[in-house]
Amino acid sequence: MADNEALLSVEELKVYFRSEDEVARAVDGVSFKVGREETVCLVGESGCGKTVTALSVMGLVPIPPGEIAGGRILFNDQNLLVFNDNEMQAIRGNQIAMVFQEPLTSLNPVFTIGDQIGEAIQVHQTAPPTEVIQRSEQLLKDVGIADPAQRLKDYPHQLSGGQRQRVMIAMALACDPKLIIADEPTTALDVTVQAQILRLLERIQKERSMSVLYITHDLGVVSKVADRICVMYAGIIAEQGKKDAVLKTPKHPYTQALLASLPNRDKRGQRLYSIPGTVPNPAYKPRGCPFHPRCQYAIQTCCEQFPEMCHYGDAHMARCPVIFDDGREN
């Protein structure tokens, strides 16, 4: 962290979705901070609440059926959750921007790239058309698109997947945001293109001193981009800490299991560790620790009591009372 003060601070956030007969507790008491010029990764499997967390920061959770059931989201020390639509509009896209997973569905197929980047600028700033075009060109150049003047006249379908994602990033950068939320921005891309987009994000972050909240399910990507990691499971943060602490000395059994279940060539011939069972339905989460039915170290208390955060120093913490420093005591 370049600065001790956090740019974004999510405190005990709870987001529930109500349907007629059940309440899905998608995010159930999540707290984390994103420092200035820091990249924080939210990692977890599908349905763990990582995207809902991101959407809440953007004020994009559909209400109803969604409901912010508690907590605060402090951005520059202002609580975004008390903002009305107009106030939120001024922040969204301007100070906090988002890059989505599927660039083709996030871009409008009937407008040119130039129209769409221009729109992103004009929503928040008044500028004459010639300046808008000039700035759009510069943005495309910044994200590494060759021949930007020509590309501005192209429609999304004329670009490749990697170029579309670059355009999405250019749009996100349009108003010089302080925080970029990237929701699985490289999941739909080939590995070689993914590597380029990751390098691009890293470069832009440094150049513009931005913070990034990076959402992904891919621990490999996390190991490349993160400064700090929050591992989410069933709406809670199971473990968080600096990248090396979490990846090299994981404390939570879920993090340990995830890392053990990654295939790679060094494990050839060995059996992969596989976590039994599946992610619980957010409407019917088990009592106590939500991971206990799948956990190999679960003890009686895990089934009854929601686990406290245990601290391991240097902001490394895990919500599991069973695992202590050397592994599996108690």
Added chain:
Amino acid sequence: MNEIRSDNGTILEVENLKKYFPIRRGFFQRINSWVRAVENVSFQIARAKTLGLVGESGCGKTTVARLILKLLAADGGQILFNGQDITQLDEKEMKPLRKEIQIIFQDPYGSLNPRMTVGQSIAEGLKIAGIHSRSQQEQRLEKLLKMVGMSPASSDRFPHEFSGGQRQRVGIARALSVEPALIICDEPVSALDVSIQAQIINLLKDLQRQLQLSYLFISHDLNVVGYLCDMVAVMYKGQIMEYAPTDALFDDPIHPYTHLLLSAIPDVDRNNDTEMNATADEPGRTLNPADGCSFQDRCPLAENRCRHDLIEFEQTGPDHLVRCWKTARDGTDSFL
């Protein structure tokens, strides 16, 4: 199964396989040019072994799968299954062989009929396998579900009631129902979460051991391929660029494209910061360069000869073939 097989040897051999797709233009839809989707692809799959076929999207991996299954007719080359040339067989002659080669798809939901129960879906295969009596079918069904780690009770339920991993298990049970010898796995774990992915990979390995299955494993995920495969073929724009035993490919890659792919793998356990600079950003829009190597646009080593001459496979080690005249001889140190 209907043939006597030796324990060792090759189950599938593909030689100089070709598939061109026409690009039609204009009012009369005249053929304007051809996309060389698969060009001179050759490989072998040994019995009870796994061949990984890797490459970026659009490189022709799935077309190769469809050619082997004879869902597409090849424009050239040979496909030998158990030594028998199946390239020219018609539908009728192919039918008994269809049981022997099965496929598992990436999207298990899209490949199951939503109106059929899981049991009905799997039983379709059993009927084709010639098991018609109810009691026999039920017995087999129970055994198949058990084999893939599902409870027999699931056979009365519909695909939407299952999670992605469970659906993939159903897909595998369905492929197994006709007792195939070769299964083509087309990105079978790409759509699954990490914890589920490990379950399915373990299942595929267990089944291979129990049933002596051979796999053609198509994937873009080099971590999975490195874990699961015995041999790997790296494809780029319809051609195989490098073909080698897994360890040789990962430890001693020779083709510049293989280097590029390996350097792009994000892996938790390795710090591969030695990133190679590819000169162009993605597989270019030009479908086929007129002459020379298809990787020339992105290759940092490309020189005059690469743009003109046809590049042939060269052997650089035991079972290690490379389609790059430059690195195959000079070694690879020059650009790392």
